[in-house]
Amino acid sequence: MQAPPRVLTVAGSDSGGGAGIQADLKTMLALGTHGMSVITAVTAQNSLGVQGAWELPVEAVTAQYRSVVDDIGVQAVKTGMLASATLVGAVAGLLAPLAAPVVVDPVGVSKHGDPLLAPDALDALRDRLLPVATVVTPNLPEAEQLTGVRVASEDDMRRAAAALLAYGPRWVLLKGGHLAGPATDLLTDGATEHWLRAPRLDNRHTHGTGCTLASATAARLAHGDDVPTAVAAAKEYVTAAIAAGFPLGAGIGPVHHGHAGTVTWPTPR
Amino acid sequence: MQAPPRVLTVAGSDSGGGAGIQADLKTMLALGTHGMSVITAVTAQNSLGVQGAWELPVEAVTAQYRSVVDDIGVQAVKTGMLASATLVGAVAGLLAPLAAPVVVDPVGVSKHGDPLLAPDALDALRDRLLPVATVVTPNLPEAEQLTGVRVASEDDMRRAAAALLAYGPRWVLLKGGHLAGPATDLLTDGATEHWLRAPRLDNRHTHGTGCTLASATAARLAHGDDVPTAVAAAKEYVTAAIAAGFPLGAGIGPVHHGHAGTVTWPTPR
Numbered sequence: 001m002q003a004p005p006r007v008l009t010v011a012g013s014d015s016g017g018g019a020g021i022q023a024d025l026k027t028m029l030a031l032g033t034h035g036m037s038v039i040t041a042v043t044a045q046n047s048l049g050v051q052g053a054w055e056l057p058v059e060a061v062t063a064q065y066r067s068v069v070d071d072i073g074v075q076a077v078k079t080g081m082l083a084s085a086t087l088v089g090a091v092a093g094l095l096a097p098l099a100a101p102v103v104v105d106p107v108g109v110s111k112h113g114d115p116l117l118a119p120d121a122l123d124a125l126r127d128r129l130l131p132v133a134t135v136v137t138p139n140l141p142e143a144e145q146l147t148g149v150r151v152a153s154e155d156d157m158r159r160a161a162a163a164l165l166a167y168g169p170r171w172v173l174l175k176g177g178h179l180a181g182p183a184t185d186l187l188t189d190g191a192t193e194h195w196l197r198a199p200r201l202d203n204r205h206t207h208g209t210g211c212t213l214a215s216a217t218a219a220r221l222a223h224g225d226d227v228p229t230a231v232a233a234a235k236e237y238v239t240a241a242i243a244a245g246f247p248l249g250a251g252i253g254p255v256h257h258g259h260a261g262t263v264t265w266p267t268p269r
Numbered sequence: 270m271q272a273p274p275r276v277l278t279v280a281g282s283d284s285g286g287g288a289g290i291q292a293d294l295k296t297m298l299a300l301g302t303h304g305m306s307v308i309t310a311v312t313a314q315n316s317l318g319v320q321g322a323w324e325l326p327v328e329a330v331t332a333q334y335r336s337v338v339d340d341i342g343v344q345a346v347k348t349g350m351l352a353s354a355t356l357v358g359a360v361a362g363l364l365a366p367l368a369a370p371v372v373v374d375p376v377g378v379s380k381h382g383d384p385l386l387a388p389d390a391l392d393a394l395r396d397r398l399l400p401v402a403t404v405v406t407p408n409l410p411e412a413e414q415l416t417g418v419r420v421a422s423e424d425d426m427r428r429a430a431a432a433l434l435a436y437g438p439r440w441v442l443l444k445g446g447h448l449a450g451p452a453t454d455l456l457t458d459g460a461t462e463h464w465l466r467a468p469r470l471d472n473r474h475t476h477g478t479g480c481t482l483a484s485a486t487a488a489r490l491a492h493g494d495d496v497p498t499a500v501a502a503a504k505e506y507v508t509a510a511i512a513a514g515f516p517l518g519a520g521i522g523p524v525h526h527g528h529a530g531t532v533t534w535p536t537p538r
Contacts, residue, residue, distance in 0.1 A: 001474075001515040001525060013282070015333040016341060017294070017305035025291055026298050029527050034517065035295070036286035039311050042325060044332035046340035052332040054325060056311060063313035063321040064284040071315035071518035072285060205270075246270040248303065249340035256270060258298050 005222035007033045008068055009215055010061075010091055011080030011107075012041040012053070012116065018254025019045070019208035024078060024215035026257035031219035031237065036072065038064040040091075041083040043116075047207065047249030050114035055083045058090045065094050075222035078103045078215045079129070085121040092128035101134035101221045104169065105214035108142050112251075122146070131168030135187075135227055137214045138164065140178040151179070157186045158193075165190050171227050175213070183239075187231050194228050198239045205245030205253030212255055213238045274491035276302045277337055278484055279330075279360055280349030280376075281310040281322070281385065287523025288314075288477035293347060293484035295526035300488035300506065305341065307333040309360070310352040312385075316476065316518030319383035324352045327359045334363050344491035347372045347484045348398070354390040361397035370403035370490045373438065374483035377411050381520075391415070400437030404496055406483045407433065409447040420448070426455045427462075434459050440496050444482070452508075456500050463497050467508045474514030474522030481524055482507045 007028045014020035021037040028035030040061055044052040068074065077100060082088045095102050106125055108117050117125070126146055130136055140151045140160075147163035149156065154176070161172040165188070176184045183201075187194040216234035225233065244256035276297045283289035290306040297304030309330055313321040337343065346369060351357045364371050375394055376385050386394070395415055399405055409420045409429075416432035418425065423445070430441040434457070445453045452470075456463040485503035494502065513525035 001513045003515045003517050003522065006517070013306065013308055015305060015307060015337050017303060022294055022304065022306060025286070025294050026304070029295050029298055032527065034286055034523070035291070036284060037282065037291060038284060039282055039308070042308050042311070042329055042333070044329070044336040046336040048340055051336045052329065054329045056323060060311055060313070060321065060323045064311070067313040067315040067320050068284050071317055071520070073518075244270045246272045246303075248272050248275070249342075251340070253272065254303070258301070 003034065005033045005075040006036060006072055007215070007218050007222045008036045008038065008074045008077045009080065010038040010040060010065070010077065011211070012043055012083065013039050014043055014045045016046045016249070018248070019211045020080060023208035023211040023254070023257065024080070027212050027215040028219050030257050031216055033219045033222050036068050036074070038068065040087050041081060047251035047253060049112035053083070055087070058086055061087055061090060062094065074100050076101050076103070076218040078105065078218040080105050080211055080214065081107045081116045082121065083116070084118045085124040088121050088124035089128055092124070092132055095132045101218070102132055103214045103218045103221070104129055104133040104136045105210055106136060106138050106142050106146060107210070108145055126167055130164070133169035134221070135171040135173055135217060135231070136164060136169040137173045137175065137210070137217070139175045139210060143174055154184065161186055161188050162190070173231055185235065187228060196232065196235050198235060201239070201242050203242055203245045205247055205255070206242055207252045207254045209238060209242060209255055212241055212257065272303065274302045274344040275305060275341060276484070276487050276491045277305045277307065277343045277346045278349065279307040279309060279334070279346065280480070281312055281352065282308050283312055283314045285315045285517070287517070288480045289349060292477035292480040292523070292526065293349070296481050296484040297488050299526050300485055302488045302491050305337050307337065309356050310350060316520035316522060318381035322352070324356070327355055330356055330359055331363065343369050345370050345372070345487040347374065347487035349374050349480055349483065350376045350385045351390065352385070353387045354393040357390050357393035358397055361393070361401055364401045370487070371401055372483045372487045372490070373398055373402040373405045374479055375405060375407050375411050375415060376479070377414055395436055399433070402438035403490070404440040404442055404486060404500070405433060405438040406442045406444065406479070406486070408444045408479065412443055423453065430455055430457050431459070442500055454504065456497060465501065465504050467504065470508070470511050472511055472514050474516055474524070475511055476521045476523045478507060478511060478524055481510055481526065
């Protein structure tokens with residue numbers, strides 16, 4: 001048996017299993033890769049919100065990363081919740097010399113409004129992590145937080161994406177789901193522009209959508225896709241996962257990572 | 270979409286993705302359940318061994334458990350690395366009133382000989398956790414550590430299983446893989462005896478075997494199987510996963526959680 005592509009998530013743990021490294025690892029398995037994880041913080045979390053969070057010391061984050069990258073190696077990395085300015089800086093420093101593509105999901109607050117990033121970490125995210133990103137995947141509130149650009153139209157999305165590109169990521173995937181109408185995302189590297197449209201789904205069980213899209217993109221990049229191909233495949237996967245999202249607990253349930261009915265390993269697509 | 274059965278792992282994190290909660294969550298997805306996790310410790314680990322471990326405070330373990338169980342609920346629980354006597358006791362206390370079945374993998378040392386349980390935690394494991402177990406799944410070194418019974422034959426396996434049953438678990442699955450010959454396990458509740466035999470596979474990439482067997486058993490119990498049926502299905506899954514285990518890094522690679530080619534959700538088997 002040959003080893004499948006290896007994908008690493010650097011993110012927080014969601015005890016409820018719908019978001020964070022749990023969503024990432026499930027997505028990576030479903031998309032035919034070997035998922036690995038550097039845990040930055042452990043949250044007590046369920047369908048109603050985040051009840052507690054314990055940040056890992058920076059040496060634990062560094063040690064996990066070195067264990068994985070120095071022995072096993074990675075074909076792609078995804079970052080999610082990085083909790084503090086210290087961890088954002090440390091992770092950016094670890095990723096800077098890496099040849100493999102890096103997908104940065106600039107996680108700011110949870111679906112319930114719980115903060116997942118310290119306020120003083122925003123500068124570190126902008127100035128240190130975005131420059132090492134192959135793709136950064138903000139939703140509209142995150143893009144506004146990072147750039148100050150208020151987005152109310154597709155033209156505003158172009159302006160916000162340009163402002164993000166100025167910080168140095170190779171590509172921006174700006175997720176327009178918070179606008180009315182179909183869920184339209186803009187993928188751009190400044191030279192080309194891809195509008196990805198999917199029908200708005202009538203399903204409130206969308207916990208983990210952002211984590212899943214970013215890790216699906218990383219998984220496809222690890223298989224060798226170029227960025228537009230990887231993002232399109234990831235959007236297709238997450239749209240089907242949202243359509244199959246299911247209730248869990250009293251609040252917002254998760255997207256369904258096993259929706260495709262097949263783990264398409266070793267030859268996906 | 271209806272929610273699938275929910276399964277909770279209470280265990281350590283393996284950054285390399287082959288064992289610990291990573292193996293558990295992958296197994297749970299592959300077997301058509303929604304996997305959730307209470308992280309007890311974060312390890313920096315790869316194919317060569319364990320390079321570091323950070324134990325979570327007991328209040329973090331309790332908070333994760335309460336978030337999951339009080340809101341989402343569980344149909345089965347699996348426990349793995351519990352690191353210290355304090356955590357073993359706390360987890361036993363949380364599980365005692367639970368109606369759902371509990372599979373206890375009494376993790377002592379890693380495949381490389383790294384200790385994953387403090388020496389003074391052995392008493393807590395024996396006296397507090399085993400009594401709340403529906404099934405306990407030791408390998409031969411763990412059974413010897415727990416009971417003092419040295420196992421060199423199938424008759425010795427019977428004696429060790431009886432000694433384990435005296436501590437209060439409903440069933441013992443004693444894994445005989447460390448004996449020569451075919452990989453023979455003994456499942457017994459004291460009244461009935463099931464010998465599970467599988468050919469010995471010529472594959473050194475077996476990292477995560479124990480975690481995978483225990484969480485596959487929990488997943489099948491969550492689907493409603495009785496214990497002998499669940500264990501037989503889990504053994505079949507893990508045997509195929511070992512057969513498809515792949516190299517990763519310079520040491521021992523993981524079993525292949527996606528080997529079946531299908532995520533059989535929502536109707537496995």
